[in-house]
Amino acid sequence: MDAIILQILNGLDKGSAYALIALGLTLIFGTLGVVNFAHGALFMIGAFCAVTFSRLLSVSHEVAVPGEVDFLGNPMMRDVPYIYDILGEATGAAVIDWAVPLSILFAIPVMIGIGFAMERGLIKHFYKRPHADQILVTFGLAIVLQEVIKYFYGANPIPTPAPSAFTGSFDFGALLGFDPGSIIYPYWRLVYFGFAALIIGAVFAFLQFTTFGMVVRAGMADRETVGLLGINIDKRFTIMFGIAAAVAGLAGVMYTPINSPNYHMGMDFLVLSFVVVVVGGMGSLPGAVAAGFLLGVLESFASMPVVLDTLPGINQIIIYLVAIIILLTRPRGLMGRKGVMED
Amino acid sequence: MSKSNLTRRGLIKTGAVAGAAGLTLPTYLRADGHSGFTNAPTGSTVTLGFNVPQSGPYADEGADELRAYELAVEHLNGGGDGGLLNTFSSKALDGTGILGKKVEYVTGDTQTKSDAARASARSMIEKDGAIMITGGSSSGVAVAVQALCQEAGVIFMAGLTHSNDTTGKDKKANGFRHFFNSYMTGAALAPVLANNYGTDRKAYHLTADYNWGYTTEEAVRTSTEAMGWETVGTVLTPLTQTDFSSYIAPVLQSDADVLVLNHYGGNMVNSLTNAVQFGLRERVANGKNFEIVVPLYSRLMAKGAGENVKGIFGSTNWHWSLQDEGSKAFVKSFGTKYGFPPSQAAHTCYVQALLYADAVQRAGSFNPCAVGEALKDFSFDGMGNGPTLYRGEDHQCFKDVLVVKGKENPTSEFDLLEIVEITPVEQVTYDASIFGGELGACNPGA
DSSP states (O other), X not given: OHHHHHHHHHHHHHHHHHHHHHHHHHHHHHHHOOOOTTHHHHHHHHHXXXXXXXXXXXXXXXXXXXXXXXXXXXXXXXXXXXXXXXXXXXXXXXXXXXXXXXXXXXHXXXXXXXXXXXXXXXXXXXXTSOHHHHHHHHHXXXXXXXHHHHHHHOSSOOOOOOOGGGOSEEEHHHHHTSOTTSSEEEHHHHHHHHHHHHHXXXXXXXXXXXXXXXXXXXXHHOHHHHHHTTOOHHHHHHHHHHHHHHHHHHHHHHHTTTSOOOTTHHHHHHHHHHHHHHHHOTTOHHHHHHHXXXXXXXXXXXXXXXXXXXXXXXXXXXXXXXXXXXXHHOTTOSSOOTTTTOO | OOOOOXXXXXXXXXXXXXXXXXXXXXXXXXXXXXXXXXXXXXXXXXEEEEEEOXXXXXXXXXXXXXXXHHHHHHHHTTOTTOGGGGTOSOOOOOSSOBTTBEEEEEEEEOTTOHHHHHHHHHHHHHTTOOSEEEEOSOXXXXXXXXXXXXXXXXXXXXXXXXXXXXXXXXXXXXXXXXXXXXXXXXXXXXXXXXXXXXSOOEEEEEEESSXXXXXXXXXXXXXXXXXXXXXXXXXXXXXXXXXXXXXXXXXXXXXXXXXXXXOOTHHHHHHHHHHHHTTTTTOEETTEEOEEEEEEOOHHXXXXXXXXGBTOEEEESOOTTOOSHHHHHHHHHHHHHHSSOOOHHHHHHHHHHXXXXXXXXXXXXXXXXXXXXXXXXXXXXXXXXXXXXXXXXXXXXXXXEEEEEEOSSOSSTTOOEEEEEEEOHHHHOOOGGGXXXXXXOOOOOO
């Protein structure tokens, strides 16, 4: 039982990342009708916003360490961040320690800006083109973006730790009456799950309870009629693209302490997130979220030794297997709407 | 009575086809492409082919390999401070190139993909006339390129490849490896683990699902079980896996008190980070502190894992903090040119380039079969690993192996590992027949 609870927890945090990326993908597809293969790259750029912000906070000058030499026998130099000079060492160190959560403030305008630039500069030219063209151009853009990141940051993963207050794990075992230490879960993963739930809730609330959201939903249902009413739906959809980019970027920012970011992390999530969108139902926001968590949990269960002993290799195919079964039994996915991508 | 169908038109057609085929044949298969062997140098220069990952997940490691090769070429041509030429026990090389020919080089991008690596190696051999191919950061790539070089009739000097198979079941007469292997890791690491963690341990292995992962798991399992450890679980993880939490969680449910991560590169960074996040470093199991082991360390990868490597044992082929004359000379030479210490990948690649050049010089010929003979059973010193033997039976170098540990208090971003033991070569030597395979005959490509 404790193993099952642990794998459900694992699936939920993995599902959180899938759900956030799939949510953005669905927003873009639902509003603009564009299949955006560069969405994983936005997740990756978000992660590198955290890396960049951490590095900005850590910009340093060198101070010689008396009595010590470096590997070539020259005087050893120690890096002292400028922020120590400005705020004092204790406060400066605390700010650097909290770099990842603080980088959310940095990432939001950057990601919205990148979203606007992508939509206005490239993607708007492909609205009336076939989906195959959209996939090709956005996939190409994703490759360009990841190569740009690799050029500036290298190919190796870059450690970006969580604030020290969130290192360590929470003992669910003791809380739920199991053996202490049998169900422990890292604090930051719990933070990530809570953060994902908050963002998903905020996006739904924005679409459901604001006038802007109402117009966007109306535009998603019938773009032409909304346009005939004199509403500039294109402008609103561009803003939604920026919001979707920010959602992916924030998912990336908060993911960095879970796995050290590298230039390829967007591609690692992209394909799975597309499967999530298809399983959830093209254009369905609740479907994307539900499928994200469902597939995350299933993937976790498929990695259990007892499952692998019975069905070797199932961990590598489970998501695709479930996608096949769902598409055979429910061709529009779990919550897909009639008419989407069917013309 | 025989009947000939030969006609004038048929003869012209056949001749045209044969002529076209002749023009399109690979250089190394054409009679004018060699003088008894593939790509025999005819002018005043000789071209080496450096096949390293310039893109893909190991691009940083590949960049360090390329730096090392460029430094080797500089030293072979008499530039710089001479580096390891000053400490190398063989004095055949004199800084005038190889056999008086100035060394030039071409590069290829393996992308850490076997097919791409073979294509780039083939291009360097056929189009650029490379006489030797060297480099790489993956055993899959090494085995694939080694087989190609065997067919093409050029020498392959492997870069960073740690699987037993490279000089085991997949060994080739034209292929040579300086880097150590999984067996040596197991043999060197197990006694250190037993000394530090005791002989009554239960180990759980997470293993990358490919060639190198299998041989490393087998080597570490065999060696630790011989010391009294019990293996309570082994799970293969997909090479593409990025989040290992669902593989770490079952470790908590098992009665293991040691986790062995048979992972390299990004896999190692992520699995180790996840294991530390799940509190395994603070865990107590079976009345003992839970321990994590990373059999193959790389400083470049350790940097990616950050603080998580502290106190964790592993093995490495070479480390810049060694204090022998060869290591000091190489660190000084590389550090002065590039501003930071070299990685183990850079070291093995630099040494391989010099060993090849020295073998040619001693053989007095670029003929790969003559070079191979000069490398076989060649004993040398002064290259940073102590006395070393290029064993003739499998073309594997035998030398001391370093057991290292993540440093608790690093003084710089390069100071991540500390050497805890230099395992003597006798302890890591094995019978060449245990891994099977046949070297076969040397192929000069003629």
